[in-house]
Structure formats: structure tokens, C-alpha cells
Amino acid sequence: MTTKLHTCSICEDPIPVEWNGWALGHNAAPVNDGRCCEACNDFVVIPTRLKLITTRAETRFAPDWNEHCPE
Ligand SMILES: [Zn+2]
16 A cells, blocks of 8 residues: 555645554644645634534524515
8 A cells, every 4th residue: 555645735734544454634624625734724714614604504593484474
């Protein structure tokens, strides 16, 4: 098995290979389409996802609210 180090798409550091041989780090979405290291996942990607979920919940709620409250 070739161990080519991937580069974090956020901080551009090499992503370390984990004990089980996993070398792809974490999914960087929705920050970008690439992969990212553990630190960026914890401090950049997860907070961005939480923010998006909150925003989506609000925008989804708005049309429903209007439907149930006709003018
Ligand atoms: Zn990183």
C-alpha cells in the first residue's frame, strides 16, 4: 500500500496517516471540496457546519411559518 501524504486543504500541512492506515484525514466540506487535518476539522470545519445547520433551520422555518399564517 502506497502511503502518499495528502495535504490539508485548509492549513496546507500534510495530513498524518492514522494508526489504521487512513491517510485522507477529514472531509473539509462545507469549507471546501478537499480533505483536511484533524485540527482544521475540529476548529474550522465543525464550527462552520454548526453555523450552517443553524442558518438552514432558520431559512426552512420561515416559509412554513408564512404558509401557516396567511395574510
Ligand atoms: Zn489543516
